[in-house]
Structure formats: structure tokens, C-alpha cells
Amino acid sequence: KSIDKLTENDPINNFHKIKKDMIGIEKTLNQSRLDGFIKEGIEQHLQPIKEKIPEWEDSVHKSFGLKLEESLRQSGFELEGHYPNLKVLLYTLDVNLENNTVAIWFGPLQEKLKTCKLVPEDIVEKLKDIHNKNTQQRYDDKTFSSYLYEAYKIASYRNKLKIGEQVKIRDILSEFAFLIQDITFKTNPIKNRYKDYGSVFFAYDLYRLKERNKENHEINMITATRAFTARRADFLWIPSNEKGDGNYISHIKFREL
Template sequence: MDNLVTSLSKQNNAIKKIQQSLRKINKHEPDATKRISILNTEISIVDRNLNKLSLDPSMKAEIENSISEAKAEIPHLEQIAKKEFGNNLNNILQENGFVLEGNYPKLRTSVYTIIIDMLRNKAELYYGPEIEKIESCKPIADDVASKLLNHYNELNQNEFSNETFLRNVYDAYSMCLLINNKKIGDKVSIQDILFSYAFIIQNKKFKQNPLKKYYHEYNRVSLSYDLHKLKERKIDNMELTLVTAKRAETNNKLNFLWLPSSNEKGMGQSISSIKFSKVE
């Protein structure tokens, strides 16, 4: 008897879930992106619970037909959603001086790449060509634009001093030479430079007591964009050279650093190391 009661209870719960999902599927939703999300979620619930039921074959067939009709909506909705998203995002970006380029699922603007998956209701935002992931969000034009513009503003919020940055890079380079028993003119990996540079720019409080609350964050994107902004590469009697990464080095993200082009369009360049050389 207990097993029968448990079985009936499970059947009843499955029926309730299917009923709720069918109501949501049948409810009108004018927004294509939201409609796709609803259909994907509720169709999955129906499919999962339908297998748990012992239904009359005709009723089961009717439910399956309803789900098939709902699934058939999705490709058309996806095209509508892509068009609406692209137009809205392009308008917002243009108002802020950016240009949207590319084709679905991969869009580009300035130093950013946007990967869109309407069916999963997801947008992935990258700095560079799918290298440094910023974050994920829903494919809503206002949200995507806001996150990209905020990130771009953060990259440019501090006044950039060519001399200060270059001197700090040289100090980081010198530290790496000392640690690795190298000499001026030798190449130092970009990963080692980042580690040393991030330490050099820390304030006195952190160096005296290296607590998280005193740490000034400086990551791969920060170094990439600062190197991009660098206009003069000579300091004292030394000149900075950025060493282009070989194809094999780009197989591992940690072995190279992507830099935007001077106009922040196109593919940019990838470097694996830097070096300073004496100049007359």
C-alpha cells in the first residue's frame, strides 16, 4: 500500500508540473528573448516529467504534439531575438562612439568580443578575441552595453603616465633578470613581467604588511591595455621591445598577452615576452 501511495503521489506531482508548464507555454509573451527562455525551460520540465507518467496514449500524444509545436517556434523566435538585440546594441554603442561588427554568434566592438547564445539566454563578454573573459550575462542589449562601457571606462579612468609606466616595466624587467640570472637584452616572459610589475606598483602599506585589503589589483587586461597606450618606448638609454608570440605559444593563454591595435580595431597582436636593449 505504501508503495502505491508513493507512486500515485509522484504521478500527481508530475502532472501538476506539466500543467504549470503548459500554461506558461500557452501564455502570450511578446518579447522574443523571454519567449525563448520560457519555452526552453518549460519544454524541458514537460519532457522530464512526461516520462514519469502512465498516461492514456492519446493524451500523451496530445501533450507531445503541443510540445512539438512549441519547439517549432524557437528557430523563428531566435532570428527575431538576434535582430532586435543587434539593432538595440548597435544603437547604444553608436551613441557612445563604438561600432558593432561581426556576425552571430560572434560580435565585436572596440577591444571586446561578444559571444551570443540566444537559445541558452546567454552572452559572454571578452576582452580581446575570446581570450580574457570579463563576465557572462543575459543577451539584453542594455545590460551588455552597460557592462562593456563600464569596463572600458575603468580601463581609462586613471591618468596614464607614459614615463611612470615605462619605468615600472623596466624595474619589473630588471627584477626578473636578477631572479633568473639573465642580462640586459635577454627576453623575459610576459607572465614573469606581470607578476613583478604587479608587486612593484603596490603601495608602502602592502609591502610592509601584504594583506588583501592593501592590494591594488593589476591583472592581464590591465597590463595589455597599458602596453597598448604606451606611445614612447625609450627611457634613459634603454628601449622596450615587445616580442611577438609564436603560434605554439598561443596554445596556452598564460604564455602570451593579447594587445589591441593602435586604433582598437582588427585583431591586434599577441606578445610572449619583452626585452630592453641599450640604445645610443
């Protein structure tokens, strides 16, 4: 009866509940020891609802997409792509209608940042917060390039490599994240003094880096080969513009000029 009410009142807005209930009913029917005649009667009653589900699902897609596009537009964002992966700037929205959720990823499904309900206004708010956090963090080109070169030299030494050789980008990130910590953390390295700096911040800062030369060496970012894209721990996705294009980078080297 409850599923009948849901389908009669507003099947589009109740779609997720209808689908969930249908799965539950079918599972119960399969496991039950009901008389075959009764079972058949219930299945016949549910058949028109089952046949309508693809049509309702399509309507839910369209309705959600239009509402999300409008909410994003009002905040100055542009929606691109196709279900289940929609694109907004540097981010991918991984839409899961089954679970009624959206996962917000950095780049093409590279780093998961947030999961939220399929509510356009909530998605836009979370996206704004994430984008502001990534793009409005304090940044100075000269300081960043100095720390980057220093992190490269330390990572080279730890890996028994010479200056000018390729060093894994994740190894450089590990050194970089420590170098940028305040003196308060370095003198007493406890959790609440640590300044968060993860792979997304690093990737975005590498994208906006302008100063390519340091101490007569030029930075080269090495595009990941197939072997280095097998594991996410072996590369980083670095944006090449604000539209969401980018490259998979596995190593960095500072080449002598």
C-alpha cells in the same frame, strides 16, 4: 497550458521561457511511464511549437541585435561582428541565447570581465564602466616605461637570464604589479592596501606606451609562436588599435642599442 499561454501572448519576448519549458517537458516525457497513446498526443500538441522555435529564435536574434546596436550607438559605441561573438572596441560580447546571458571579454575572448543578462541597456552600462576603468586609470608614459624596465630586469634575474634576452610577459607582469604598489602596501602588505593591477590594465598600458627606449635599451615585444598560445598563462593579447585588432605577445626583451 502555461506553454500555450506563452506562445499565444508574445512568443518573441517569452522565447527563453518557452525554450526552457520545452526542454523540461521533453525531458519529463522521456522519463515518464505514460501510456504511449497519451505521450503521442502530447508530442503532437507540442510539434507546432517545436517547428516555430527556429523562426522565433531568429527574430530574437534580430530584435536583440537592433536594440543593442541602438543602445551602443547612443553611448558612442559601434557594434560589429556576428553571433555569437559581437565586437565593440577592445571587447567581445559572447552572446548565449540558451542561458539568456552575455559575457563581456577583453580582446578576442582573452580575459572574461563580466557576465550579464541579455538586456541591452545593462550591457551598455557595464561596458561603459569596464572601458572607463581600463582607459581612464592614471597613466604616465615615462613612469610606466621605467617600472617596465625595472620589472624586466628583476624577472630576468629571477629566471637566470641576461639583459637583452627574452623574458615571459606574465613574469614581468608579476614584478610590475608589485613595483607600482604604494609605500603603505610595501611596508605592510595586507589585502586592503593592495592596488589592483591585472593583465587587462597591463595589456592596455603596453598598447599606449610611446617611450620605447630606456637606458640605451629598446623594448621589443615578441609575438607568441603556436607553442606559446596553447595555454593562456603563456601570453597576453595586446591591442594595436581601439577597434579590437591586436597581437598575442609571449615575451618582452630590452635590446641594447
